[in-house]
Every structure is written in structure tokens, then in C-alpha cells.
Amino acid sequence: MQQVRLDRARRRVVRWLAGAPLPSAGLFQRRRESLFAAYIGVRVFYAVALYQVCDAASLQRFLDATALDPLWCVRWARLTGPALAGSIVYAATVLCAIACALAPARRAARIAFAVALFEFGGLESSFGKINHGWHVLSVCAFLLCFLPSGELNWIRRSTGRVQAYLLCVWSLLASFFLTYTISGGWKVAVGLVQAARLEPNAFSPSALAYHVARRLLETGDSTPLAHVLLRHPTFGWPANLLTLYLETFAIIAAFRPRLHRPWAMGLIAFHLGSGLVLGIGFYHHVLLLGVLGLASPFAPAFDARATLLDLPLFGDAWRWLSARRRQAPRGEASPLTGRPA
Amino acid sequence: MSARRLLPARTLSWSGTRVKPALANQSNLGRPRGACYPGSVASYRLLVRVVVGTALALTIGPSVVRAAGHRSKGEMFPLSRWAMFNRVDSEVDDYGIRIRSLAGQTVSPPVYFENAGLELSQSVTAYHAIQKFAERTLKQEADVGTSRTLVEQRYLGGPGVEYELVARRWDPLVRWNGGSFKSERVIASFVSGASQ
Numbered sequence: 290m291q292q293v294r295l296d297r298a299r300r301r302v303v304r305w306l307a308g309a310p311l312p313s314a315g316l317f318q319r320r321r322e323s324l325f326a327a328y329i330g331v332r333v334f335y336a337v338a339l340y341q342v343c344d345a346a347s348l349q350r351f352l353d354a355t356a357l358d359p360l361w362c363v364r365w366a367r368l369t370g371p372a373l374a375g376s377i378v379y380a381a382t383v384l385c386a387i388a389c390a391l392a393p394a395r396r397a398a399r400i401a402f403a404v405a406l407f408e409f410g411g412l413e414s415s416f417g418k419i420n421h422g423w424h425v426l427s428v429c430a431f432l433l434c435f436l437p438s439g440e441l442n443w444i445r446r447s448t449g450r451v452q453a454y455l456l457c458v459w460s461l462l463a464s465f466f467l468t469y470t471i472s473g474g475w476k477v478a479v480g481l482v483q484a485a486r487l488e489p490n491a492f493s494p495s496a497l498a499y500h501v502a503r504r505l506l507e508t509g510d511s512t513p514l515a516h517v518l519l520r521h522p523t524f525g526w527p528a529n530l531l532t533l534y535l536e537t538f539a540i541i542a543a544f545r546p547r548l549h550r551p552w553a554m555g556l557i558a559f560h561l562g563s564g565l566v567l568g569i570g571f572y573h574h575v576l577l578l579g580v581l582g583l584a585s586p587f588a589p590a591f592d593a594r595a596t597l598l599d600l601p602l603f604g605d606a607w608r609w610l611s612a613r614r615r616q617a618p619r620g621e622a623s624p625l626t627g628r629p630a
Numbered sequence: 631m632s633a634r635r636l637l638p639a640r641t642l643s644w645s646g647t648r649v650k651p652a653l654a655n656q657s658n659l660g661r662p663r664g665a666c667y668p669g670s671v672a673s674y675r676l677l678v679r680v681v682v683g684t685a686l687a688l689t690i691g692p693s694v695v696r697a698a699g700h701r702s703k704g705e706m707f708p709l710s711r712w713a714m715f716n717r718v719d720s721e722v723d724d725y726g727i728r729i730r731s732l733a734g735q736t737v738s739p740p741v742y743f744e745n746a747g748l749e750l751s752q753s754v755t756a757y758h759a760i761q762k763f764a765e766r767t768l769k770q771e772a773d774v775g776t777s778r779t780l781v782e783q784r785y786l787g788g789p790g791v792e793y794e795l796v797a798r799r800w801d802p803l804v805r806w807n808g809g810s811f812k813s814e815r816v817i818a819s820f821v822s823g824a825s826q
Contacts, residue, residue, distance in 0.1 A: 356782075361707075508752050508753070
């Protein structure tokens with residue numbers, strides 16, 4: 290009984306997360322197309338990963354380093370020294386990325402790449418600061434270890450394998466968007482606490498100006514738009530609120546295929562904007578958002594009305610009110626218009 | 631491929647390779663007793679658990695690490711709290727390196743690292759390395775030497791730099807408009823490459 294109730298609750302949550310359902314017509318055709326796009330997407334993902342790891346500046350940084358503050362996963366680098374450790378890890382990561390880009394169907398290659406990338410990211414973050422550019426890529430590489438092996442013809446012969454393949458590819462986007470939701474959640478939570486204390490907070494018109502001034506004074510740096518924004522702090526307010534919305538509800542967008550592309554585009558715009566204003570580009574994430582979000586294998590053809598109805602909070606509220614209006618008996622006031630239905 | 635097609639589906643693992651039925655049963659986690667799911671469905675169920683587990687690890691993991699008092703404060707790669715720019719600070723408390731002498735020449739007045747015009751002065755990684763160095767110095771942690779070596783060799787550019795670690799308090803908007811620090815307190819003085 291308990292299990293049935295739990296299942297029912299879980300289904301209700303998933304149904305709410307999924308928003309307005311996609312039309313059931315052409316479901317199997319869509320799944321075939323999604324599988325094909327996902328298959329290509331995995332290959333492109335590894336090509337992008339190869340591009341990201343084979344940065345010559347990384348290798349040069351390892352070779353030039355005379356000291357290191359190694360993270361827990363690369364403690365062994367103390368024995369070899371940064372140059373040798375860096376050379377080994379760099380070579381292993383690049384070779385594994387090449388293997389994965391050539392043969393993504395091979396699980397051994399994917400596992401090797403996940404391990405090598407984990408070490409690479411650890412070493413990249415051993416210069417005194419943990420760089421967040423490698424976290425998502427590492428988690429995606431880990432999740433891809435569970436991708437069903439085999440060529441496309443072999444996978445599409447079994448519904449279970451097709452579903453597993455699609456779930457695995459979707460989980461890359463979901464885990465990526467989840468990191469934004471965690472970040473947005475912290476901003477909202479801390480912002481509410483600061484607002485309650487009547488301090489400047491994440492919802493204040495001057496919030497972005499405070500961030501920009503702090504960031505640029507910490508590093509003595511300057512950015513193209515910083516001066517304009519600090520002269521007119523309210524210019525950044527709408528962008529700041531929109532970013533909070535995009536970040537906080539990103540995980541819900543992952544469950545709603547119509548939102549994959551708009552959300553990815555919004556987050557790309559956020560990264561480009563923060564590059565222009567704060568000097569923090571997160572260009573690794575821009576590429577991944579392109580591969581996993583803009584080229585999402587699950588996104589249907591664009592439909593503006595359906596997309597708006599899928600928007601978290603606003604779309605949900607509109608759909609709920611519409612459903613109430615449909616259910617209201619004739620003669621009762623409609624919650625949308627206030628007039629009798 | 632043709633041999634695979636002849637095999638019953640439940641003796642195939644999710645990698646598509648043939649496994650013994652007993653082993654296949656072990657891999658079907660959560661499968662009800664007596665049920666007879668194909669291997670691909672079992673792999674799907676396993677994958678669902680992996681995805682949910684990863685999501686939980688990403689969400690709760692960093693907070694658990696932090697609550698456990700681990701020195702990484704939840705930033706245990708590849709886990710991260712993703713708590714970036716969550717506080718809007720009208721008063722910032724941080725640490726800076728104030729350089730008094732560089733390459734044998736006295737710097738007058740002393741300048742902070744970020745304004746010293748060194749090769750990596752504008753690096754945010756350097757800024758965070760300095761914060762870590764100062765925190766370890768204040769707490770007198772065992773591996774303060776590692777942080778110091780890193781800062782001196784990588785960011786200060788070698789031996790013979792006289793500098794002091796300073797705890798600072800400042801308002802971002804006031805300083806941006808030409809104001810000064812609210813307070814500056816010297817924690818320790820060093821010469822790079824020498825003992826304290």
C-alpha cells in the first residue's frame with residue numbers, strides 16, 4: 290500500500306516537472322529521431338571534450354610549475370613533481386579523448402577518459418583555486434560510462450537499450466542544469482536571509498554593481514562593461530533577476546524538452562554577459578550548453594505558445610488557472626477573468 | 631552480431647556481451663523475485679539509480695562534506711557547492727599580499743599584489759591562493775608551507791620579495807569610487823624563499 294502511494298506521488302511529481310505533455314502522435318518516430326541525434330550528440334560531446342583538454346596552455350602550465358597544492362585526487366603528484374604528473378595526465382586525457390571521439394561506443398575508452406579527466410581536472414585545480422570549469426565535464430564523463438555499448442543498429446533493436454541510451458544522454462543535460470539550480474538556490478536562499486536583515490541582497494537593484502566592484506577590485510582587473518554598470522547600477526537589475534530565474538529553475542527546464550533550447554541560449558547569454566561584466570567567461574560551459582542544450586536530441590520543433598506555457602512558475606500558474614476555469618461549473622466566476630464562465 | 635540475435639535477451643548484459651544467467655541475475659538490482667525482465671530493462675533500471683544517485687551526490691554531497699568538517703568546506707572535486715556570488719557584501723573581509731620590496735628595490739609606498747603589475751597579478755586563481763595561504767597561516771595548519779611555496783614561486787615570481795600578509799576590510803562601491811580600506815591589519819611578514 291505504502292509502495293503504491295509512493296509510486297503515485299513519484300508519478301505526480303514527474304508529471305508536474307514535465308509540464309505540458311508533448312503530443313502523443315508521432316511518438317515512435319520522435320524516439321527514433323532522438324536516438325539518432327543522441328548518438329551523434331555523444332560523438333560531438335567527446336570532440337568538444339577533446340578540444341577542451343588539448344589546450345596547450347594547460348600543458349605549458351604544468352611544465353612551468355615548480356610548486357603545487359594538490360587536491361585529494363592528485364596527491365600522488367607530490368611524488369613525481371608537477372611537470373611529470375602534468376605530462377602523464379595531459380597525455381592520458383588527450384589520448385583517451387581521441388579514442389572516445391573515434392569510438393564512443395567502446396565502454397573501456399569512456400571509462401578511461403572519465404578517470405583521466407578526473408585526474409586532469411584535479412591537477413588543473415591544484416594551483417590554489419578550484420576551477421569550476423572541469424566539474425560538469427567530469428560528471429558527464431562519469432555518467433557516459435553507463436551508456437549502453439554498441440553501434441546504433443544494435444541499440445535500436447531493443448526498447449530497453451534505446452530508453453537507457455536516451456536516459457543517459459538526458460542525464461548529462463539534467464546534471465548540468467542541476468548545477469545551475471544549486472547555484473541559483475543558494476543565491477535565492479541567502480538573498481532572502483539578507484533581505485530579511487535589510488542588507489543589500491541578490492534582489493536589490495545594486496546587487497550586480499556590488500559583485501562587479503568586488504570582483505574587479507580583488508584582481509585589479511577591468512572589463513568592457515564594468516564602468517557603465519557601476520555608473521548606472523540599475524542597468525544590471527533586470528539581467529540579474531533574469532539570471533536568478535534561469536539558474537533556479539534550470540532543473541525544471543531539463544524535464545521540459547521545449548525549454549532545452551531557450552534555456553541553454555539564456556544560460557549562454559548569461560555566461561557571455563558575465564564575461565563582459567565580471568570577466569568570468571566559463572567558456573567551457575558555453576560549449577557544453579551548445580552541445581547538450583541547443584542541440585538537445587529531445588527538443589521538439591519550436592512552438593512559441595507551448596514554450597511559454599512550459600515556463601516554470603508563470604506557465605505553471607497559467608495552466609493551473611486554465612484547468613480551474615475549465616473545471617468551474619457554468620455561472621461561477623472564472624479565476625482568470627473574474628467573469629462568469 | 632548474428633550470434634547475439636540468437637541469444638535470449640535476458641542472458642545479455644547491458645554492454646551487449648553474453649553473461650552467465652546467474653551473473654545476469656546479480657546485476658539486475660531491485661528486480662522482484664521471480665520476475666523475468668530482459669537485460670536491457672534491468673540496465674535501464676540500474677541507470678535510473680545511477681542518475682538519481684549522481685543527482686543526490688551533486689546536491690547533498692557538498693553540504694555533507696562541509697557539515698562533516700572537512701577542510702575543503704564542501705569543495706571536494708568533483709563535488710562543489712556552486713555557492714558563487716550568493717552573498718551581496720557591502721563589507722568585504724579578505725586578505726592581501728602587500729609587497730614592500732621587489733627584486734632588491736624598495737617599493738614605496740608598498741603595493742598590493744593585484745596592483746603590482748606582476749605577470750599573474752590579475753589572476754583570480756592567484757587571489758584565491760593568497761586567501762588560502764592567509765587562512766592556513768592564521769590557523770597555523772601543517773601544510774601552510776605548501777601554500778606559501780606555491781604563492782611565492784608561482785605568483786610572486788621567485789625569491790627576494792619582501793611582503794606582508796594583510797587582513798583587510800573594505801566596501802566595494804566606496805573603494806571603486808576612490809575610497810580606501812576601512813581597516814588593514816598585518817598578519818605576518820615574509821621574504822620569499824626564506825624562513826619566516
